[in-house]
Amino acid sequence: MARRNHSVWLLAAAALLFAATATAQDNCSSARFPAGRSFQRCTALPELGASLYWTHHPVNGTVDVAFRAPQSAGGWVAWGINTQRPGSMVGSSVFIASQDGSGAVSVLTTYLESTAPSLTNNTLKLAVPAGPAAEYSGGAYTIYATVALPGNSTVQNTVWQAGPLSGGQIAPHPTSAANLRSAQKLDFLSGSRSTGAPRMHRRNLREFLE
The missing domain is CATH 1.20.5 (Single alpha-helices involved in coiled-coils or other helix-helix interfaces)
Structure with a gap:
């Protein structure tokens, strides 16, 4: 029995x-997107209520990506690829979407060189054939980007985050379990993925500037 x-x-x-x-x-x-945008694959990411949509172009090793995550108008979201340290935000090239007081949405493209990065624009460590864009609708940000996959490999270490703005500037993200687990290895060809908590210490969780 x-x-x-x-x-x-x-x-x-x-x-x-x-x-x-x-x-x-x-x-x-x-999911629905504006006219002219469509994607062949998608995956519901395991943390922060986010989703990733993409179309892989094997002829030139690029991928069209749409990253969507719920967030308040007074916050930011980010998605990127880490070619340096798997499972970590440090070493990632990221796209960060936020909006100013007028509601205009912008995308910061930056490389996270440390746990307290400078957030200097246009410092990505990967090629972006076309300029990124972003929108805010229905309580969620969507980032659109075309990325040349580093090393022409379809398997990449991806990261994503969400956090608040302070005085119109990007502030550190929360240190909740969901924020600490927002990383996974993704195969843009097959769609297979594996997750793992970012390798970082709690005392070093100043991921996006103080």
Whole structure:
């Protein structure tokens, strides 16, 4: 009887996992974009309610990306690729979307050289064939970018974040568990992924400037 109950529990758990996965995929695939923008693949990211959409172009090793994450109008979101330190924000080239007091949305393209980066614009360590763009709608930011995959490899260490603005400037993100786990290895060809907590110490969590 105990073994039977255990089997029933396993089947129920598997059914719940399948349902959760299907729901995440449905939410991802049902997303809408402005006319002229469409993407072949998508994945519901495991943290911060974010999703990633992309189209891979093997002929030139580029990928068109749309990163979408919920956030208040007084906050920022970011997505990027880390070619230096897997699972860490340090060493990442990121796109950071935010808006000013008038509601205009802008994208900062910067390289995070340390745990207290300078956030100097246009310092990415990867090629961007076309200028990025961003929009804010329905309580979420969406960042659009075309990236030349580093090393012409479809497998990349991706990162994403969300945090507040202070005085119109990008302020440090929270140190909640979700923020600390917002990294994963993604294959832009197959869509396979693996997650892992960023390798960082709590005392060094000043990821986006003080």
